[in-house]
Each structure stands twice: as structure tokens, then as C-alpha cells.
Amino acid sequence: MRQQRFMRERKPFALAAALVLCIANIAAIAQTLDRTKVPPPGPAPMLRVPTWTRTQLANGATLIVSERHNLPLVSFAITFVGGSNQFEAAGKRGVAAMTVSMMTEGTTTKSGDQLSDALQLLGTNVNAGISGEEGTVSFVSTAKNFEPTLALVSDMMLNSTFPAEALERLRGRTLVSLTQAKDQPVVIGQQVFSKILYGDAHPYGQRTTETSVKGITRDDVVAFQKAYFQPGRAIITVVGDITAVKAKAAVEKGLAAWAKSGDKASFDYPKLPELQPAKIYLVDKPGAAQSVFNIGLPGPPRNTPDYFALQVLNTILGGQFQSRLNANLREQKGYSYGVNSSFGYGKGPGAFRAGGSIFTAKTDAALTEFMKELKGIVSERPITDEELKTAKESLIQGLPQRFASVSAISQAITTLTVQGLPDDYYQTYAKNVSAVTKEDLLRVAKQYIDLNHLAIVIVGDRSLVEGPLKALGVAPITYIDLDGNPAGGSAPSSN
Amino acid sequence: MINRRTVLSAMALMLTISLFLPALGQKKSSASDSIKLPFETYKLPNGLTVILSEDHTTPTVAVDVWYHVGSKNEMPGRTGFAHLFEHVMFTGSGHVPYGLHDKLTEGVGGGNNGSTTNDRTNYYETIPANYLESALWLESDRMGFLLDKLDIAKLNAQRDIVKNERRQSYDNQPYGRVSEIFSAAMYPKEHPYSWPVIGSMTDLSAASEEDVKAFFRIYYAPNNATLAVVGDFNPKQAKEWIQKYFSDLPQGKPVQRPNVPLGKLAASKRLVYEDRVQIPRLYIQWPTVGFKHDDDYALSVMSSILSGSRTARLTKALVYDSQAASQVGAFANSAENIGVFQVTVIPRPEHTLTELEGAVDQVIQKFLTEGPTAEELQKAKAGLELNFLRGLESNLGKANQLINGAVFYDNPGQFSTDYQKTLAVTAADVKRVANQYLSRSRIVLSVVPKGKRDQASKATESEAVSLVVGNGGGK
Numbered sequence: 001m002r003q004q005r006f007m008r009e010r011k012p013f014a015l016a017a018a019l020v021l022c023i024a025n026i027a028a029i030a031q032t033l034d035r036t037k038v039p040p041p042g043p044a045p046m047l048r049v050p051t052w053t054r055t056q057l058a059n060g061a062t063l064i065v066s067e068r069h070n071l072p073l074v075s076f077a078i079t080f081v082g083g084s085n086q087f088e089a090a091g092k093r094g095v096a097a098m099t100v101s102m103m104t105e106g107t108t109t110k111s112g113d114q115l116s117d118a119l120q121l122l123g124t125n126v127n128a129g130i131s132g133e134e135g136t137v138s139f140v141s142t143a144k145n146f147e148p149t150l151a152l153v154s155d156m157m158l159n160s161t162f163p164a165e166a167l168e169r170l171r172g173r174t175l176v177s178l179t180q181a182k183d184q185p186v187v188i189g190q191q192v193f194s195k196i197l198y199g200d201a202h203p204y205g206q207r208t209t210e211t212s213v214k215g216i217t218r219d220d221v222v223a224f225q226k227a228y229f230q231p232g233r234a235i236i237t238v239v240g241d242i243t244a245v246k247a248k249a250a251v252e253k254g255l256a257a258w259a260k261s262g263d264k265a266s267f268d269y270p271k272l273p274e275l276q277p278a279k280i281y282l283v284d285k286p287g288a289a290q291s292v293f294n295i296g297l298p299g300p301p302r303n304t305p306d307y308f309a310l311q312v313l314n315t316i317l318g319g320q321f322q323s324r325l326n327a328n329l330r331e332q333k334g335y336s337y338g339v340n341s342s343f344g345y346g347k348g349p350g351a352f353r354a355g356g357s358i359f360t361a362k363t364d365a366a367l368t369e370f371m372k373e374l375k376g377i378v379s380e381r382p383i384t385d386e387e388l389k390t391a392k393e394s395l396i397q398g399l400p401q402r403f404a405s406v407s408a409i410s411q412a413i414t415t416l417t418v419q420g421l422p423d424d425y426y427q428t429y430a431k432n433v434s435a436v437t438k439e440d441l442l443r444v445a446k447q448y449i450d451l452n453h454l455a456i457v458i459v460g461d462r463s464l465v466e467g468p469l470k471a472l473g474v475a476p477i478t479y480i481d482l483d484g485n486p487a488g489g490s491a492p493s494s495n
Numbered sequence: 496m497i498n499r500r501t502v503l504s505a506m507a508l509m510l511t512i513s514l515f516l517p518a519l520g521q522k523k524s525s526a527s528d529s530i531k532l533p534f535e536t537y538k539l540p541n542g543l544t545v546i547l548s549e550d551h552t553t554p555t556v557a558v559d560v561w562y563h564v565g566s567k568n569e570m571p572g573r574t575g576f577a578h579l580f581e582h583v584m585f586t587g588s589g590h591v592p593y594g595l596h597d598k599l600t601e602g603v604g605g606g607n608n609g610s611t612t613n614d615r616t617n618y619y620e621t622i623p624a625n626y627l628e629s630a631l632w633l634e635s636d637r638m639g640f641l642l643d644k645l646d647i648a649k650l651n652a653q654r655d656i657v658k659n660e661r662r663q664s665y666d667n668q669p670y671g672r673v674s675e676i677f678s679a680a681m682y683p684k685e686h687p688y689s690w691p692v693i694g695s696m697t698d699l700s701a702a703s704e705e706d707v708k709a710f711f712r713i714y715y716a717p718n719n720a721t722l723a724v725v726g727d728f729n730p731k732q733a734k735e736w737i738q739k740y741f742s743d744l745p746q747g748k749p750v751q752r753p754n755v756p757l758g759k760l761a762a763s764k765r766l767v768y769e770d771r772v773q774i775p776r777l778y779i780q781w782p783t784v785g786f787k788h789d790d791d792y793a794l795s796v797m798s799s800i801l802s803g804s805r806t807a808r809l810t811k812a813l814v815y816d817s818q819a820a821s822q823v824g825a826f827a828n829s830a831e832n833i834g835v836f837q838v839t840v841i842p843r844p845e846h847t848l849t850e851l852e853g854a855v856d857q858v859i860q861k862f863l864t865e866g867p868t869a870e871e872l873q874k875a876k877a878g879l880e881l882n883f884l885r886g887l888e889s890n891l892g893k894a895n896q897l898i899n900g901a902v903f904y905d906n907p908g909q910f911s912t913d914y915q916k917t918l919a920v921t922a923a924d925v926k927r928v929a930n931q932y933l934s935r936s937r938i939v940l941s942v943v944p945k946g947k948r949d950q951a952s953k954a955t956e957s958e959a960v961s962l963v964v965g966n967g968g969g970k
Contacts, residue, residue, distance in 0.1 A: 001660075002585055002609045033739060035590040035640070039632050041603070042625035045554030045727070070552050073884050104805075116805045117870075123878035142881050169818055172843050176774060176821040180841075183669040183772045287771050289666040290659075322597040334655030337663045357663045390602045397604030397623045404553045405888035 003321050003338055047399060049426045050409050053244045054417075059260040061231035062417060063251060065244040066409055074146040074240035075406035076153075077138035079414050081233045082265025085132045085203035085348075087224065094208035095216050096130040098170060099224045103128060105166040107159040112166065115152060124149045126156070132203065133267070133347050134418060135228065140407055143241040150254035157229055158257050164218050174213050182482055185285050185292045185459045186357070193294035193457045195484035196281055197351055199273040204298075204348060209483075230262025231255075237414045240406040267347040272298055275453040278475045280367075283482060284462035291363040291460030293339070295370055296353035299448050302345035302419050308432045309440040310343050310448065315391035316441075317341050317377050318354055324373050325354060333369060335362040343448075352448055360461055364468035367456070371474055374454075378445045383438055396430045532887060534897055535730065536907050541746040542718025545737055546897045546907050548725045550890060555605070556726035557890035558620045558630040560638070561898045563721075564714035565614040566694070567687035567753060567832070575657070575694015576702065576710050578611040582653040583707070584618060585609070589640025591633060599629045611692055614831040615902055621891055624727040628736050631724075635740035638720060642711060647704045654699055661693050669772045670942050676768055676960050677780050680938050681758045681835065688755065688833050716747025721901045723894040755832035758782035760936035767941045767951035768960040775950045776841055777848045778940040779855065783827070783834035783932045787903065792916045793924040794827040794836060794932065799875040800867050800925065801825035801838070801858075806874075809838065812858045819846040819854060831903055836932055848941050848952035859933055866926030876918055883914060 052066035061078075084096040105112040119126060124141045126149070137157060141149045181187045191207055198205030236255075238247040275297065300306060311319075318325040318341025329339045336356045344350025354374065358366040377383070402412045416425050456475060458465065469477060479487040534548040569576050585607070587593040600607040605622035618637075620630040665671040675691040682689035722741070724733050759782055784790050801809045802825040813820035822841040828834060840851045867875075886892045900909030940960075941951035951957045 002582055035636060039628040045624050071884055071887055113806050120804050120874040121877050123881045140885060142884065173821045176841065176843060179773050185667060289662040320601050322594065322601055330656060334652055337656060337659040359659055359662060390598060394602050394604050400553050400555055
């Protein structure tokens with residue numbers, strides 16, 4: 001592959017550059033083709049945002065339906081607002097994931113094997129998961145298998161029996177996964193970075209550990225299921241080859257036993273730990289071929305008024321292949337296969353993060369370049385008109401991609417309700433992006449990329465990178481173990 | 496051997512594939528008439544195959560170009576070229592300055608990427624519908640004029656990036672070197688599938704500018720390429736642009752296809768590799784056949800009978816019943832000329848790889864004797880229609896589907912044949928391929944923590960693999 005996937009927020013169409021190239025005589029042109037001329041774009045296509053209906057069901061859930069009849073497919077999703085950060089106790093991290101897995105282990109009328117076989121015969125995969133701030137139970141089925149699949153989903157969500165022996169099996173497998181994660185420098189980097197930024201007392205800094213997994217009981221799982229899967233905080237989204245009327249009838253029938261309960265989750269997070277002066281946190285991974293970088297600090301929530309400016313800013317800094325960070329560290333310097341940056345947003349202070357995997361021998365040189373680019377965007381290298389224009393166009397013209405499949409549409413629509421965004425969000429997106437000025441960018445860069453308080457987390461071979469990093473003198477070095485705890489400043493233990 | 500693709504009439508040939516599938520056994524057909532993907536295909540006089548497929552659902556287009564060249568066309572000692580080339584192809588060409596390719600794709604809300612396998616290399620752009628012409632211009636320029644602007648500095652820059660890709664995707668990944676250990680063990684040294692697609696650090700360092708240019712001249716010509724345009728476009732306009740930008744590119748020499756023998760082991764091998772991991776893993780691999788062989792359909796059905804769901808045979812026995820394994824997987828992997836069937840097992844603590852190898856063999860032995868049940872067969876096929884339909888949601892997915900058929904079968908509509916043949920697989924077919932391929936000589940590889948060679952399956956009979964952990968110098 002030439003590149004890794006770049007994560008990016010995308011946008012709608014509104015740039016009017018309507019240069020229509022008129023090709024009169026192809027044969028004649030072919031004779032005298034001037035290949036140095038860049039073909040201009042045609043008129044920008046009209047933005048077609050899918051329409052949808054939104055209703056309130058008797059049990060308190062919100063139902064959203066969007067029809068799309070090009071293929072006989074239906075996407076179904078129940079999204080729960082609020083996630084493990086709101087519903088797991090600090091000492092019971094992992095209970096959400098365990099509960100979701102346990103929902104496949106059997107119901108009052110079907111064993112786990114019978115459930116699995118029934119889904120296999122329908123050819124449908126059901127996905128369920130709970131992340132920090134939301135949970136989903138979802139599937140995409142053929143139109144004809146929509147109702148039978150929904151019946152199975154409903155059974156799993158409402159009638160699971162949570163057999164104790166299944167919990168032990170699941171616990172054993174989860175512990176193996178946690179051990180394997182410790183062999184993954186990229187995973188270690190993410191975990192340590194979160195812990196340094198948010199600390200143990202903040203849900204953003206907590207994670208599932210061996211200790212928490214060992215402490216989860218069947219009672220915990222049953223209690224979590226009861227407390228979490230409530231219609232009062234659920235958004236049910238149906239998109240595809242089904243009418244709004246039929247979708248509502250099918251959902252009301254399929255989830256008839258789901259009684260009214262539950263409220264919207266509240267997202268009160270504790271105060272952040274005090275910001276520390278910029279520091280390098282070095283995690284020793286003897287023999288690592290690369291050093292994994294995560295540089296950043298807590299950032300703004302999704303509802304920040306600076307959202308559009310930050311999206312444009314990040315597109316220029318590190319949201320794309322051609323962004324400043326990747327253009328420099330990968331394309332010019334050859335230190336990496338790819339580096340990037342992002343804002344985490346969320347209901348709380350999601351992190352600003354820049355990073356990537358760096359050839360061990362270039363760890364110090366890469367840190368110099370990361371810092372140069374961060375200083376650049378904050379002050380030393382002003383954003384050009386060209387950069388601003390390209391970033392805006394890229395964001396605006398990427399919007400149609402968000403409506404390219406039934407599951408993509410489901411996500412694009414649902415997120416408006418989850419994040420409290422207006423219904424005309426996509427129609428007004430271009431206007432909002434276009435309104436961002438260079439002054440806005442400079443202001444948000446200075447505000448959110450606080451160079452004096454960056455946490456610089458590096459996972460790599462200490463015996464090779466410690467000396468060069470010290471010599472560089474960008475920031476003092478602290479030694480951290482794989483779990484993010486202080487490892488002491490003594491010489492690294494031999495492998 | 497000369498490319499044996501039939502030359503189609505220069506006139507567009509309109510094809511619509513629509514399957515009305517036969518009933519499956521006694522059960523009523525689970526497939527609908529929804530397995531359709533209309534397309535049009537033709538060939539330019541210089542040999543470029545063109546495929547067009549309209550879909551106006553979203554105002555976007557995918558432009559996809561495949562060259563029928565992969566790592567198997569490389570020479571021993573010069574491995575990694577096809578993939579290195581994939582990178583070089585994005586660094587500008589005769590009339591396209593460096594950076595413009597990204598600007599006209601990513602910079603207008605689209606994307607681009609490429610990929611390389613043993614058999615082929617692909618390049619694509621996904622773009623707003625109004626940028627189709629510039630995407631065709633970009634692809635034509637690098638097909639015709641790449642070497643005009645290729646120098647050693649550009650080559651070196653991409654070489655360093657590819658080395659980083661190797662470090663990131665293989666060397667710094669736990670268990671990341673398993674596939675290259677198998678390739679080297681499964682085939683004789685000069686066999687075209689015996690080296691990894693990404694190449695070795697030493698070979699990447701050794702590639703000269705002239706080596707790379709010679710490789711391009713042989714394989715990157717219109718007669719070795721297929722172009723697909725899928726999405727929201729006007730076909731008349733698209734054909735005019737394709738004519739405009741591609742028709743004057745010169746045809747290359749006929750491409751020689753290597754004569755590649757199937758993998759075959761004279762005797763089973765047992766290997767052990769020490770990695771920077773805490774939990775050992777067991778891998779078993781049997782040589783099978785390439786994807787053009789009809790047995791590939793039954794092998795693929797067999798893989799989902801053995802693993803993937805909780806009631807699949809290996810999963811049920813090892814993960815649920817005995818609980819000796821944390822995870823198990825069975826995969827039928829095939830390429831144009833060769834294939835392998837692989838089983839992977841991650842143990843639970845207190846269970847040895849030796850024990851797990853025995854457990855895998857027990858399940859497989861039983862399966863060889865009894866074959867699959869009617870319900871197992873039905874479950875394995877039930878998801879095919881949904882997968883197909885979901886593939887139709889993406890312009891790029893459709894483009895790849897159509898090109899794959901054109902490149903390897905001279906038939907962009909091959910997907911429908913594949914679909915029908917998979918549905919037609921019988922219990923007897925699966926039982927036969929199970930017996931034919933899974934009782935062959937095989938390779939058993941244990942990956943164990945450093946210094947823990949005794950954790951290998953049948954450790955005393957296993958031979959240690961040592962790999963060069965080349966950092967490849969770098970700058």
C-alpha cells in the first residue's frame with residue numbers, strides 16, 4: 001500500500017468553480033493534445049443529502065428512518081447515547097465489552113449455538129459494541145431478512161441469560177487479548193498517552209486491565225445490561241430499501257417487549273489534572289524496529305464553536321497525506337511510512353494528537369521535525385492562501401462520500417442527534433467551512449496546540465534512543481512502563 | 496507466453512449480467528435476482544482494456560488501473576520492485592509535477608492509493624464526479640511518461656519510505672514475519688512466490704535506477720493494463736476522454752508470463768521461530784491450488800465450515816468445548832498460480848501448542864471421514880448474497896471486482912461465475928478437497944517467545960528459523 005488510511009472529517013459541496021470544458025472534436029484534440037494542461041473540473045455536482053423522518057416511540061426511543069431503494073439492503077442500528085465512561089465503575093472497566101459478548105451466549109429460548117446458527121442461516125452479522133461515549137447494536141441485512149434478523153437482535157438484547165460458565169470462558173479469552181496488546185507498540189502508545197493526559201481519576205485515562213477483568217462477576221454483567229440497554233437513551237436508525245411506515249411497524253413489532261425506561265446520560269467529567277510542562281515520556285520496548293510517537297494534550301469537545309476552524313487547521317497540519325506533517329516527515333525526510341494528527345473531540349476534552357511510527361535511528365531527528373511543524377502552525381510558518389483553499393475544498397467536496405452506503409448514511413444521520421447538531425448540518429456545512437479565516441486558524445492553533453504543555457510519548461528501544469533524545473534537549477525525559485506508571489530513571493534492564 | 500486475452504471488438508460490447516440462481520438442493524433459493532452489475536468493456540488499439548460501469552447513486556467516480564505485474568515477476572535478488580514501483584508511481588510523471596496527484600484527488604475531497612500482490616499492482620482515485628477528466632489525465636501520464644521524470648533521488652526517497660513500511664507492517668509487528676517464513680519454506684528458492692511482496696531490505700537497497708526503469712518498460716504498458724471507471728459519469732464523455740488521454744500511448748512488447756508450478760512439499764516440515772511476543776501461536780499450512788482452479792470454491796466453503804462462527808468445527812471444539820484455544824482461524828488463500836490452506840491457533844494459558852496441534856488434527860480427521868452436513872453447507876453459503884450486494888455499494892469495490900475478472904479470466908463478468916460456482920459446491924466436493932489437500936505434507940510453524948523454543952509444538956522435532964532482522968541501513 002502506498003499509504004495508510006487517513007482519518008478525516010469530510011464535507012459537502014458548495015464551491016461554485018463551474019468551469020465547463022467543452023470538447024467539440026475529440027479526434028482533432030487527440031492530434032494536438034497538450035498534456036501539460038491540467039484538465040479543469042466540470043461543474044460541481046449538486047449536494048444530495050438524504051432525507052429522513054424522526055419520530056418518538058412509545059417506549060421513549062427515537063426512531064429515524066431514511067429510505068434508499070437502489071439496492072435491496074437495510075441498515076439497522078440502535079445507538080445508545082453514553083458509553084463505558086458513563087456506565088462503568090473505575091474498578092470494573094471492561095464490564096461493558098463483557099456484557100455485549102455475553103449477549104451472544106444464549107437467551108431464555110435459544111442457546112448460544114442456536115442463536116449463531118440462526119444468524120448464519122440469515123447470512124447476517126450483528127455487531128455490538130460500547131465505546132467511551134456511545135454504544136451500538138447494528139446490522140446490515142438483505143431487505144427480505146430484515147425482520148427475522150431484528151427478531152434475533154431483540155431476543156439477544158432483552159432475553160439473554162448470561163450463563164456463568166460463558167463468563168469464565170470470555171474472561172480467559174479477554175486476558176489473552178490483554179497480554180497480546182502488550183506486545184503491540186502502537187497499542188501501548190495509545191494507552192500510555194491517554195493515561196498521561198487524563199490520569200487515573202478521569203474516565204478518558206482509564207482502561208480495561210487484568211485486575212478489572214478478574215474482578216467482574218456475573219452480577220456485574222446482569223446489572224450493567226439492565227442499567228445500560230434502555231430505550232430512553234436509544235436512537236434507532238433504519239436506512240435502506242424499506243418505507244418509513246414499514247420500518248416503524250417492524251421496529252415496534254420487533255422491539256415490542258422493550259419497555260419504557262431510562263434517561264439521557266449526563267456527561268459530567270471530573271476536572272482534568274493540571275497541565276504539566278512539556279515532557280518526553282519514554283516507554284522502553286527493547287528490540288523495537290520503530291519508535292511510536294504520540295504528542296499532544298487534552299483538547300476541546302465536539303460542541304466547541306471552533307470545530308470548523310479546527311477541522312480546516314488539522315487538514316493542513318496532519319489530517320491528510322499531503323498535510324504538512326506527512327509531507328515533511330515521510331515524503332521529504334523518509335523517517336516514516338506515515339505520520340498524522342487529529343482532534344478527538346467527544347462530549348469531553350478529546351485529545352489533540354500528532355504521531356506515527358518512526359525508524360528507530362531517526363527518533364531524535366523526527367522529534368525535531370514534529371516540533372518544527374507544530375511551532376510552524378502555531379506561529380513560525382503562516383498558513384498560505386493556497387493551503388487554506390485546498391483544505392476547505394477537500395473538506396467540502398468530500399461530503400457526498402458520507403452518503404455512499406446504507407451504513408454510512410445511518411452513521412451520518414445518527415451522529416447529528418448524538419452530538420446535538422442541527423438537522424441542516426450538512427446543508428450548511430460548506431458555508432461554515434468557507435467562513436473560516438486565516439486569523440481563525442492562527443487563533444485556534446495557539447489556543448489548542450499549547451507547545452509549553454505537550455506530552456511527548458515515545459515507545460521504542462530505550463538503549464538506542466535515549467542518548468540522542470537527551471542530546472536534543474527538547475524536553476526533560478521521564479521513564480514510564482508499559483502500563484503508564486513511572487519506571488524510574490535507572491538504566492534499562494537488559495532484554 | 497503471450498498475453499492471451501482475446502481482443503474484443505473496438506465497438507463497445509454491452510453486457511449485463513443477471514443471475515437467476517438455481518434452487519440450492521431441496522431448499523428454496525436464498526439468492527434473489529439482485530446479483531447484477533451492468534458494465535461495458537472494450538479495448539483500445541494499443542491493448543488497453545477499458546471497463547465502464549455507471550452508478551448515479553452518489554456524485555462520485557472511481558478510476559482504477561491494474562497492471563498485470565506483481566512480485567512474482569521479479570527476479571531473486573531483486574525482490575520488492577513491483578511494490579517499490581507502486582510508490583514511485585505517485586511521485587509525478589512527465590507532465591504531472593510532484594504533489595499534483597494528491598491535490599487533484601485528496602485535495603478535492605477524494606482519495607487515492609495503490610496496492611501490490613504477488614500477481615498484480617493496482618492504482619486508484621476516488622473523486623467527486625466532476626474531477627473524472629483530471630483523474631484520467633493523471634493515470635495516463637504515469638502510464639506513458641513516468642520515466643521522463645524518474646531520477647535516483649526520487650527512487651531513494653521512496654526506497655526509504657518502503658523500508659519504513661516494512662518495519663511498520665512486518666518487523667515491528669508481533670507475529671509479523673509469519674507470511675514470509677511460510678513463503679520461503681513452502682517453495683523452492685527460485686520459485687516466484689517464495690519471496691515476500693514487500694521484498695527484502697537487502698534487495699531494496701540494491702535496486703539501481705536502471706533496474707527499476709527496465710522493470711517499468713516491460714510491465715507498465717497499455718497492453719498489460721486494465722482501466723475501470725465506475726460511478727456517476729456520462730459514458731460517451733468518458734470514452735472521449737479515455738480516447739484522448741490513452742490512445743496515443745505506445746503499445747509495449749508482449750509480456751512473458753512466468754511458468755509457475757504449484758507448491759508441493761516432498762515431506763512435512765516443522766519450524767519454530769522466536770519472536771518478541773508473550774503468547775505462542777501455532778500455524779499449519781497445506782499447499783493447495785490457485786484461484787483459477789475449481790477446487791478453490793470448495794476450499795473457500797470449507798474454511799467457513801471450519802472457523803468463523805461459534806459453531807464452526809475448529810472454533811467449537813477448541814474455543815468453546817475444550818477451551819484450550821483463545822482463538823482459531825482457518826483460511827483458504829489463493830493467488831493466480833498457487834494457493835494454501837492455513838489454520839492458526841492462539842492458545843489459552845496452560846495449554847501447549849503440541850496439545851493444540853493434536854486437537855486440530857482430531858477435528859480435521861473427523862471432518863475428512865464424515866464431510867460437512869447439509870446445514871453446514873447452507874450456513875457457509877448464506878452470506879454470499881449479502882456480501883455481494885454490499886460490495887455493490889462502493890464504486891471502487893465494483894471496479895476491483897470487474898477488473899479482477901478482466902485481468903485473470905479475460906472476463907469482467909467473472910464475479911457471476913464465481914458466485915454461481917460457489918453456490919453449486921456440494922458436500923461431496925468439500926469432502927473431496929478436504930481429503931485431497933488436508934492429508935498432504937504440510938508445514939507446522941510455532942511462533943514462540945524469545946528463548947522459549949521448548950514451547951513449540953513437538954519442540955524436539957522442530958527446526959529453528961532465523962531471519963535477518965535487517966534495518967536496511969536507511970539514511
